[in-house]
Amino acid sequence: MSTIPASPAVVRDGESMGAAATPEGNAAAAAVAELTSRLTLDADGGVYRCKNCSTPLGLAADIISKAFLCSTGRAYLFDTVANVTLGEKEERMMITGLYSISDVFCGGCQETVGWKYELAYERSQKYKEGKFILQRQLLLGPE
Incomplete structure (x- = not known):
């Protein structure tokens, strides 16, 4: 399995994860390491x-969901x-x-x-805030 290149950013629940020399930075660095490890292992x-x-x-x-549509077709809602x-x-x-x-x-x-x-300005759509849409046609994936 190949490893991933250095990450410009890891984004989770709407927060950019950097590696600052603060307690928050240490937590962010740990989150970056955890996600990088999961990606490297081709997990889940x-x-x-x-x-x-x-x-x-x-x-x-x-x-979170594969039921989204965009201009290129199907799109997936990701948490991270x-x-x-x-x-x-x-x-x-x-x-x-x-x-x-x-x-x-x-x-x-x-x-x-x-x-x-x-x-999201509509109350019923607030669950999308901080989440990410990736367009399926622009991805290589397991399916």
Whole structure:
């Protein structure tokens, strides 16, 4: 099994995990190490990778739902993703309402692979806040 390249960012529940020299930084570094280890081991049924450069982005075990649609077809809602960078926050109208979102870019090749829900304005959609959509057509994966 190949190992993953150095991670530009690991993002979990809406928080960027850095490696600062603080107690919070130590906890973030531990979270980065844990997710990196899980990705390296191809744990829990598989790793989803960027279709363009094969950078590992997420685990099947971290998928909340596979019932999402986007302009390219199916999309998966992830709780945690890795090796990504986030774009600027912007408001975007989607099928289920208005959201504040940030585009998600692969940390390896900088291709757009999805988006992060920063804020949901509809009460029924609040569960999406801090979660990530990765577009299935832009991923290599276990299925």
